[in-house]
Amino acid sequence: MKLIHQLSKETGIPIGTIRFYEKSGLFKGTTKKEVTTNNYVYYGEEVADKLRFIQMAKAVGFTLSEIKEVVDAWYKKEISRKAKIEVLDKKLAQIEEKMKELRTVKKQIALCKFNIENGLD
Amino acid sequence: MKLIHQLSKETGIPIGTIRFYEKSGLFKGTTKKEVTTNNYVYYGEEVADKLRFIQMAKAVGFTLSEIKEVVDAWYKKEISRKAKIEVLDKKLAQIEEKMKELRTVKKQIALCKFNIENGLD
DNA sequence: TTGAACTATATAGTATACTGCATTGTTGTG
DNA sequence: CACAACAATGCAGTATACTATATAGTTCAA
The missing domain is CATH 1.10.1660.10 (Multidrug-efflux Transporter Regulator; Chain: A; Domain 2)
Structure with a gap:
C-alpha cells in the first residue's frame, strides 16, 4: 500500500x-x-x-466515461453478471472496430508515404 | 463539387x-x-x-493537431519531402503503439469477462 | 414573388479532461 | 524543533473539440 x-x-x-x-x-x-x-x-x-x-x-x-463502464463491470457488486457481460461485449466490439480503423489509417498513411517517396504527389 | x-x-x-x-x-x-x-x-x-x-x-x-500534421504532409508543397516522410514514419510508429495498446486492452477485458463467466470475480 | 432551404460570418456557450494555486494540516529527518 | 516534503480540500483556469445562436444574404421551386 x-x-x-x-x-x-x-x-x-x-x-x-x-x-x-x-x-x-x-x-x-x-x-x-x-x-x-x-x-x-x-x-x-x-x-x-x-x-x-x-x-x-x-x-x-476511449473516453473516461467509457472506461468507467468497463471498470464498473470489473468490480462493482451492484451490477448483475448479465449486465457486466453485456458491457464487456460491447467494448470488445468497439475494440474490433478501432482495430479496423487503425488498419485503414495505417494503409492510408503508408500509401501517402509511398506516393511521396516515388514522386507521385 | x-x-x-x-x-x-x-x-x-x-x-x-x-x-x-x-x-x-x-x-x-x-x-x-x-x-x-x-x-x-x-x-x-x-x-x-x-x-x-x-x-x-x-x-x-489522434488529436486534431496530430491529424493536421499528417494532412499537411499529405499535400502541403511548402514542406520538404524529407520532413514529410519523417512525420509519416512517426505516425506509423504511433499506430503500431496504439495497436499494441489495443491488444492489451482487449486481453484485459476478455480476461475480465472470463472471470465473470466463471464466477472468479 | 414569397417562403423554405440553403449560405456565410461571428461570437458565445458547453463538455471533457485536466492543471494550477491557495490553504491548511502531517510527517520525517537533521 | 525547525523545515522540507509530503497530504487533503476546494476552487479557478486552460486546452481541445465541438455546438448553438444570431444575423444577414442567396437560391430555387411553387
Whole structure:
C-alpha cells in the first residue's frame, strides 16, 4: 500500500490527474481507520493496474466515461453478471472496430508515404 | 463539387464541425470566381476522403493537431519531402503503439469477462 | 414573388479532461 | 524543533473539440 506521491511516480501520472480520476469514480483508495491523526489515502497495486489500463484505453480513444463502464463491470457488486457481460461485449466490439480503423489509417498513411517517396504527389 | 450541406449529408459530419475543421486548417474548399453573387464554398471528393480519414484517426485517439500534421504532409508543397516522410514514419510508429495498446486492452477485458463467466470475480 | 432551404460570418456557450494555486494540516529527518 | 516534503480540500483556469445562436444574404421551386 502506497501514498499518492509514490503511485504517481510509479505510473507517471500526475497527482492532480490521479485525484481527478478518483473523484470521477474510476477507483478508490483506502484510509486506515487505525490512524486518527490524518486522513491520508493509500492505494494498492490494483489501483496502479487500473491506472495503466486507463492510460492505454485513453490512448486508443476511449473516453473516461467509457472506461468507467468497463471498470464498473470489473468490480462493482451492484451490477448483475448479465449486465457486466453485456458491457464487456460491447467494448470488445468497439475494440474490433478501432482495430479496423487503425488498419485503414495505417494503409492510408503508408500509401501517402509511398506516393511521396516515388514522386507521385 | 458540392456545397457544405451535401458534404455533411454524405459524411454524417455536422456542418458546424466541418466549418470548425476547415477553420482549423484541415482542408480547404474552393470558391468559384466566375460566380460574383455569393461566396459559397464548394468541396471536392478529396475533402470527403479527408473527413473520413479525420473521423477514423479521431476514433483511435489522434488529436486534431496530430491529424493536421499528417494532412499537411499529405499535400502541403511548402514542406520538404524529407520532413514529410519523417512525420509519416512517426505516425506509423504511433499506430503500431496504439495497436499494441489495443491488444492489451482487449486481453484485459476478455480476461475480465472470463472471470465473470466463471464466477472468479 | 414569397417562403423554405440553403449560405456565410461571428461570437458565445458547453463538455471533457485536466492543471494550477491557495490553504491548511502531517510527517520525517537533521 | 525547525523545515522540507509530503497530504487533503476546494476552487479557478486552460486546452481541445465541438455546438448553438444570431444575423444577414442567396437560391430555387411553387
